[in-house]
Amino acid sequence: MFTKLLIANRGEIACRVAATARRMGIRTVAVYSEADAGAKHVAVCDEAILIGPAAARDSYLRGQKIIEVAKATGAQAIHPGYGFLSENAEFADAVHAAGLVFVGPPAASMRAMGSKSAAKQLMESANVPLVPGYHGDEQDPAFLREQADRIGYPVLLKASAGGGGKGMRVVERSKDFEGALASCKREAISSFGDDKVLVEKYLIRPRHIEIQVFADSLGNCVYLHERDCSVQRRHQKVLEEAPAPGMPPERRAAMGEAAVNAARAVGYVGAGTVEFIANQDGSFYFMEMNTRLQVEHPVTEMITGTDLVEWQLRVAFGEALPKQQHELGIHGHAIEARVYAENPEKGFLPSIGTLRHMDVPRAVAFELGSDGANPAAVRVDSGVREGDAISPFYDPMIAKLIVWGADRTQALARMSQALSEFRIVGLATNIAFLKRLVEGEAFATADLDTGLIERHGATLFPPAAPAPLGALALAVFALRENAANDPDPWSQASGWRMNGDYRRVLSWSDEFGAYRVGLTYRRDGLEIDLDGQTQRVERVGGAGDDLALRLGETAVQGVVRRDGDVFHVFTGGGHFTLTYNDPMAHAGEVETLGGRLTAPMPGKVVAVLVQAGATVVKGEPLVIMEAMKMEHTIAAPGDGVVEDVLYEVGDQVADGAPLLAFKAA
Structure with a gap:
């Protein structure tokens, strides 16, 4: 058996391979990018070698560099995990040529199955049933559209060299084919370096x-x-x-x-x-x-x-x-x-x-x-x-x-x-x-x-709902107990008074607005009130941030994780994010975007579909961004005019950056 194995991957698969190798008495070598210097897979392996900057093409996709690291560290084999170079026949050949073992199939098998269209032709010759479609080499858009029209809609466009759902589009109508094909090819070339696609009948409820x-x-x-x-x-x-x-x-x-x-x-x-x-x-x-x-x-x-x-x-x-x-x-x-x-x-x-x-x-x-x-x-x-x-x-x-x-x-x-x-x-x-x-x-x-x-979708994506009283009670108790545990006696907020009751109002907010929660300290316990509803509340169990309360006649259980003034309350299968604040201090802080459509996340602009001055209708695609090898289309929120386009194709944009100036009709 091998005595040393290089793992040419990252994340959970690298950790998984390292765990099995250790159990088998095999030492492991991790490779990592600059972005992964402190990553878990680096820590769990016996050795770790930096191979390049954050971008995968400059690190985890540098096959020759990985082979050099394997030879320099004395590794006898390379495990590619999944993704990156795991199905790269040229890399497998290079590993063998370097006198190392590639933990995977022969390069010839990869080549036979690596192309979806070639694999389907191979299966067809072996009498394996295939979905009706076109799996050939002709890639002229007009020809592919003719094939889709012949097969009948809906059809599925699929990157021939693809996987993981990237470079795939369902096309419902012939008139939508050209745009879907262009998007599919862009995503395919970005993810796999090959924009060849195949066309198949899209089966209903498969x-x-x-x-x-x-x-x-x-x-x-x-x-x-x-x-x-x-x-x-x-x-x-x-x-x-x-x-x-x-x-x-x-x-x-x-x-x-x-x-x-x-x-x-x-x-x-x-x-x-x-x-x-x-x-x-x-x-x-x-x-x-x-x-x-x-x-x-x-x-x-x-x-x-x-x-x-x-x-x-x-x-x-x-x-x-x-x-x-x-x-x-x-x-x-x-x-x-x-x-x-x-x-x-x-x-x-x-x-x-x-x-x-x-x-x-x-x-x-x-x-x-x-x-x-x-x-x-x-x-x-x-x-x-x-x-x-x-x-x-x-x-x-x-x-x-x-x-x-x-x-x-x-x-x-x-x-x-x-x-x-x-x-x-x-x-x-x-x-x-x-x-x-x-x-x-x-x-x-x-x-x-x-x-x-x-x-x-209706049941899987229910409308978001305001925090229930139980979630607010958990947040209040977490705040109260954090204060009560402060070692400085003058900072404690137990609510104790020598004579009479004491009531304080705590202000919380979330995406639905503000909540004014009253907490009354009585000699015989606590009361909590919201919107005129008052109930007795007491802690009956749990440890630390794991709370079990009795709210009136109801048992409420949950976990509260505090991050500054933000309290994350996990209860009843829900996750409620509540900010503890003084409502007056935060009045007027909400800003509008002034009609500017913004980037939903950091990424790169891959297509600008309109020009300044263009009149558009609600839902019309305006800009296409790429992030994490997936495309995201920014569409017009309503009828209106694009007053200005703020980025060009190829530009990197930050999360929340305005992409266009838009004026509603």
Whole structure:
């Protein structure tokens, strides 16, 4: 076995590989960019080498530099993780040419499956069912539009070299094709350096089912059953589970055997995923093969009792697969939720900032049972820690939350509870959205398809609501107890008076306005009042910021995390942000934007679609920005005139920067 391994990646996958390598007695070398100097993966590896500036193209995508670091540190193998260089055939060739081992499939297999269009042609020759579409090399926009018109709308435009939902657009009408194609190609060239696209029929209410395959260099190949990855937004997975709900054994075998045949057809070695799109009637079609480990691989590990990273290392070293097909049973049910720094209520825009507080669920240390019978009930894979920053340079994933249950019902209950315990302060996250999704009727009853989120938008994106009295009571108690614990006796605010009661009014605010909360200190306890409602309140349990109150006849539990004058209250599955303030001191501080449309986040202007003086209508696209390799369109908020355009294509803009001067009609 190898004695030293270089991990050519960052984030949670680098930490994950390092943990397995350490358990196997293998020393690890991390590479990092200037932005990741203090990152978790740097700390958990035995050695760490700086390879360049923050931008991925200047650091994590510098294949030759990474190979030089491997040789200089004495590493015998390179694990590429996923993303970056993991599916780069030229890098794999260069690793082998340098006398090192690439922990992944042969470059020839990558080339065969790396192009979506070439892979589909290969599968077609192998009689694997394909979705109707055009997968050829002709890329003239007029020709592609003719193909879309022939196939029939809606169609899906997909970057041929793509993955992760980038470079994908659904086109509903022929007249929208040209704009969608241009946007798709821009995103594809930015993300993959290749703007070739394919056109496919977009199926209505399909499920996304993928098969985990594994092959060694001795001719063995197995499938480790399926994962259902249907719950997606912007063609990126949100929840994954294994096994797929409602999967009959005969269909599982058919899909597994098809996936193994696909892997054998290209001489595959290592971990790979064959992805299928499935109709509600059970028919399925080949989509693509990912020639690497997938982000969602933990759910497969949980139900099969395997460590797929260990399998990768053993196979790369030339060993046989640790298990054969008949040894790979299914034990229980596992679900994975991707916790992102993003704002679901604002179109899932990535959020940038510091993890000022991060409470993760109570997790069992990552251990995989030898037979899968006793996997960890709750597992958190993360590449960040409290105090780390989420930057604009890389994917904004904070963690993967994975739970296991004896059946799907138990797994759902554990996921709901674990999400309640996942609390983050400092930036927007999708945690509350994930909890609504998991507890929603559609997911709970396994009524799954790739349009689930859009179809249930009304319940998944409810209108924001003002803070309830319970949340305000928790904030008041946290403020009061912080003051009471001050070591300076003259600074304590216990409210004690020698004679009579004492009432104080505390002013709080959030996006809905101000709250004047009265707190009365009586000899026999406390009373709290808001909008004329008065109730007795007392603390009945909890420790520190974990509070349990009795509010009148109601039990209120929650956790309060204070960040300066901002109190983050987590209660009842909600996250309420309350600012403690003097209302008079902050009067008049709200500023308007004066008709200027602003950048929703830091990024680059990739297209300006209007000129100064243009008359536009509500919803008309004006500017397209790119951030974290995703495009975001800024549209006219109403009918009006664009008075001035403040940036040009290629300009970098800051979060909140005005992009255009706009005058409403």
